Amino acid sequence: MLHGLDERTANIYAPVQEGLQRVDDKLRSLATTETSEVQPLLKYVTDVGGKRVRPAITLLCAQFHPHDEARPIIMASAVELLHLATLIHDDTVDNSPTRRGRATVSNTWSPYVAVLFGDYVFATSATFVCDTNNIRVIRRFSETIMELASGQLMEYFTAYDPAQAKELYNDRIYRKTASLFCTASESGAVLGEASEIEVQALRDFGYNVGMAFQVRDDLLDFRGDPSDLGKPVGNDLKNGVLTLPTIMLMERYPNDNLVKALFEDRTNDAKLEKVVEVINDSTIMADCELVVEDYIDKACQSLKSLPDCEPKQSLLELADYLTARRR
Amino acid sequence: MLHGLDERTANIYAPVQEGLQRVDDKLRSLATTETSEVQPLLKYVTDVGGKRVRPAITLLCAQFHPHDEARPIIMASAVELLHLATLIHDDTVDNSPTRRGRATVSNTWSPYVAVLFGDYVFATSATFVCDTNNIRVIRRFSETIMELASGQLMEYFTAYDPAQAKELYNDRIYRKTASLFCTASESGAVLGEASEIEVQALRDFGYNVGMAFQVRDDLLDFRGDPSDLGKPVGNDLKNGVLTLPTIMLMERYPNDNLVKALFEDRTNDAKLEKVVEVINDSTIMADCELVVEDYIDKACQSLKSLPDCEPKQSLLELADYLTARRR
Numbered sequence: 254m255l256h257g258l259d260e261r262t263a264n265i266y267a268p269v270q271e272g273l274q275r276v277d278d279k280l281r282s283l284a285t286t287e288t289s290e291v292q293p294l295l296k297y298v299t300d301v302g303g304k305r306v307r308p309a310i311t312l313l314c315a316q317f318h319p320h321d322e323a324r325p326i327i328m329a330s331a332v333e334l335l336h337l338a339t340l341i342h343d344d345t346v347d348n349s350p351t352r353r354g355r356a357t358v359s360n361t362w363s364p365y366v367a368v369l370f371g372d373y374v375f376a377t378s379a380t381f382v383c384d385t386n387n388i389r390v391i392r393r394f395s396e397t398i399m400e401l402a403s404g405q406l407m408e409y410f411t412a413y414d415p416a417q418a419k420e421l422y423n424d425r426i427y428r429k430t431a432s433l434f435c436t437a438s439e440s441g442a443v444l445g446e447a448s449e450i451e452v453q454a455l456r457d458f459g460y461n462v463g464m465a466f467q468v469r470d471d472l473l474d475f476r477g478d479p480s481d482l483g484k485p486v487g488n489d490l491k492n493g494v495l496t497l498p499t500i501m502l503m504e505r506y507p508n509d510n511l512v513k514a515l516f517e518d519r520t521n522d523a524k525l526e527k528v529v530e531v532i533n534d535s536t537i538m539a540d541c542e543l544v545v546e547d548y549i550d551k552a553c554q555s556l557k558s559l560p561d562c563e564p565k566q567s568l569l570e571l572a573d574y575l576t577a578r579r580r
Numbered sequence: 581m582l583h584g585l586d587e588r589t590a591n592i593y594a595p596v597q598e599g600l601q602r603v604d605d606k607l608r609s610l611a612t613t614e615t616s617e618v619q620p621l622l623k624y625v626t627d628v629g630g631k632r633v634r635p636a637i638t639l640l641c642a643q644f645h646p647h648d649e650a651r652p653i654i655m656a657s658a659v660e661l662l663h664l665a666t667l668i669h670d671d672t673v674d675n676s677p678t679r680r681g682r683a684t685v686s687n688t689w690s691p692y693v694a695v696l697f698g699d700y701v702f703a704t705s706a707t708f709v710c711d712t713n714n715i716r717v718i719r720r721f722s723e724t725i726m727e728l729a730s731g732q733l734m735e736y737f738t739a740y741d742p743a744q745a746k747e748l749y750n751d752r753i754y755r756k757t758a759s760l761f762c763t764a765s766e767s768g769a770v771l772g773e774a775s776e777i778e779v780q781a782l783r784d785f786g787y788n789v790g791m792a793f794q795v796r797d798d799l800l801d802f803r804g805d806p807s808d809l810g811k812p813v814g815n816d817l818k819n820g821v822l823t824l825p826t827i828m829l830m831e832r833y834p835n836d837n838l839v840k841a842l843f844e845d846r847t848n849d850a851k852l853e854k855v856v857e858v859i860n861d862s863t864i865m866a867d868c869e870l871v872v873e874d875y876i877d878k879a880c881q882s883l884k885s886l887p888d889c890e891p892k893q894s895l896l897e898l899a900d901y902l903t904a905r906r907r
Contacts, residue, residue, distance in 0.1 A: 288730045290737050342699060346692040365673040368695055369732045372669060375699065376725035379706060383719040391718060392710040398703035403615045405696045410617050 257302035265570045266305075268563045269312035272326050276308045279330045283377065294370050298337050298358065306575065308333045310437040310462070313571070314455045315445030316564035324385045324444040331381035331394065332437045338374035339401050339433075341367055346405075390440045397436045404428025412493035415513040419500055426467040427460075434463025454555050458568060461552035465545045465576045471496035472541050475532055487529045490515070497541050498532045505537075545576050584629035592897045593632075595890045596639035599653050603635045606657045610704065621697045625664050625685065633902065635660045637764040637789075640898070641782045642772030643891035651712045651771040658708035658721065659764045665701035666728050666760075668694055673732075717767045724763045731755025739820030742830065742840040749827055750791070753798075758790025765789075781882045785895060788879035792872045792903045798823035799868050802859055814856045817842070824868050825859045832864075872903050 258266070266273055284296035308329035315325035343349075344357035345367040351357060359367035375398060382394045407425045411417055438459030442452040474489045475498055489496055490512070499512050511531060515524040532538065552572045559565055585593070593600055611623035635656035642652035670676075671684035672694040678684060686694035702725060709721045734752045738744055765786030769779040801816045802825055816823055817839070826839050838858060842851040859865065879899045886892055 288734075290733050291730055342695055346695050364691075365736060366733065368669055368673050368698075369729045369736070371695075372698075372702065373726055373729035373733065375702065376722050376729060379722035380719060380726065383715060383722060386715055388710060388713055388715070388718075391715075392707060395703050395706035395710060399700055399707065402696045402700035402703060403618055406617045406693065406700070407615075409692060409696070 265567050266309050272312040275326050276330045307437040311441035313564045313568050314438045314441030318446045320445045327381050327384045328440045328444055331378045334378035338371050341371035390443055397432050400428040400432040413516045417495050430467035431460050431463030434459040457555035458552045461548045462572050465548035468545050469576045487525050498537050501537045592894050593636050599639040602653050603657045634764040638768035640891045640895050641765045641768030645773045647772045654708050654711045655767045655771055658705045661705035665698050668698040720763055724759050727755040727759040740843045744822050753794040757794035758787050761786040761790025784882035785879045788875045789899050792875035795872050796903045814852050825864050828864045
């Protein structure tokens with residue numbers, strides 16, 4: 254069993270357990286093969302373990318047909334490495350001292366090192382993808398990096414702007430989160446020699462799981478996430494980032510816009526607490542849960558046309574687990 | 581004639597003038613076609629013009645055989661865009677307020693925006709390369725980004741370490757500068773349907789011109805670069821960065837190591853001035869010029885096996901001009 258996985262996750266990953274171990278080995282081996290300057294950095298970021306959700310999706314989506322084993326494994330490694338690269342830069346620009354209880358690269362070394370090392374990891378992930386020899390997958394990978402960066406930039410440029418509709422929020426969370434889930438599932442399907450119809454179905458699965466994952470994550474900001482000890486409730490809102498609950502709140506009370514009042518008086522913690530309280534006391538959180546459920550339903554529906562098999566069962570369970578586990 | 585080019589450069593670029601115009605158009609059109617958040621940023625960085633040396637090399641190296649015009653042009657655009665992306669991140673980590681008299685992205689917007697926008701530009705350049713449909717070129721491009729980032733990291737990690745031999749310096753300047761020149765020439769040759777022997781010859785040309793270019797740039801730090809108004813002489817050394825003149829100085833006077841003395845007393849400007857003075861008063865600068873000449877000779881030698889034609893003549897003149905123009 255992979256280091257750091259709970260029993261349920263290990264069960265879900267069972268059909269790709271060996272592949273995930275090879276992904277892990279591949280990532281860890283970087284720290285011994287690359288240029289000496291970056292070795293300690295690579296060791297630091299690949300030592301973490303983590304849930305390996307995105308590479309698991311890639312490997313599971315490759316399992317529907319007989320295929321060359323090596324290519325989905327290299328792709329899954331690239332997907333995880335890209336995820337790690339985005340975390341390095343996100344933590345740097347956000348000045349985050351820690352992530353999941355561990356000092357960030359920016360904090361341990363410096364922002365200077367973190368920016369350049371993040372670039373190095375982005376580029377390493379892109380060279381991995383070249384080993385798939387599949388231009389469609391290579392292109393999709395580069396486009397994903399563009400979407401990830403533009404999603405973060407959208408968040409920055411729209412901060413403290415109360416005039417944001419759901420469509421903008423959806424586009425933003427697609428870019429910053431669901432895009433990579435799409436790429437994880439689509440590339441697994443393509444390299445697993447799925448038919449074009451199956452590729453689209455698995456891509457839809459990745460999209461919907463990714464959207465559900467981000468909406469759920471945004472809900473935790475109003476409830477407190479037990480795994481993010483010390484992160485204050487309402488942190489997104491404090492930083493001017495509108496998420497689904499606040500957008501729903503503004504839609505419901507256009508004439509008494511508490512969010513606008515807060516943004517005009519940003520350091521007023523009482524106003525922040527008030528928004529959090531009103532949201533938690535209303536049906537908004539329950540309605541947001543319905544949005545998550547809806548994405549999960551769509552994700553599961555998208556797999557309908559695929560043959561029943563162990564990997565499909567794992568994808569269905571993973572969708573449920575990813576968005577339900579922190580309720 | 582392309583905006584901002586002097587007459588001699590325009591003459592050298594004559595065989596690829598139309599191609600360079602298309603590169604310029606392609607880069608500028610990004611600012612009108614991409615996601616709205618990044619449009620002002622793209623406009624800001626593509627408005628600059630500049631010498632377009634790297635894309636010119638790509639286009640010239642593609643001219644030795646009949647070929648599909650579109651692919652070298654897209655590659656040349658990618659090469660220039662990658663160069664722009666590295667400048668965005670380098671200026672951010674260096675906290676540079678201006679570059680060539682114009683405020684940097686980091687200074688105009690913020691380091692937050694500059695890091696993420698740099699990522700966006702890196703990724704955009706990578707999607708351009710995908711349009712070449714040539715896996716060899718795509719892979720080389722990703723490896724180049726790794727080399728560029730690791731070169732900058734090497735410079736950071738070895739700063740203020742007086743125990744650096746020429747080999748380390750050569751490896752460092754290959755990564756941070758010559759790597760992209762190699763990629764510019766090699767990819768042009770590959771996409772211009774050159775034979776493998778010709779590809780290697782043109783790659784060697786790019787390597788040697790790139791090395792000469794960086795050594796020359798490092799010499800200017802001891803002499804003052806008229807185009808970098810306000811940049812103090814000895815700036816690299818002040819930041820702990822060893823370049824060829826200082827390495828030569830330490831080799832010649834191992835028992836009276838002025839550089840080591842400076843690094844042990846970093847804020848002592850008199851010690852810095854002393855190093856600069858000793859270097860300028862010795863034969864070191866002339867010997868460094870010989871190193872530059874040697875690289876240029878090798879660059880020109882590497883083109884010997886190629887048929888005489890206008891693009892070859894331009895490459896030879898460009899090599900000379902690039903490294904001689906600031907003497």
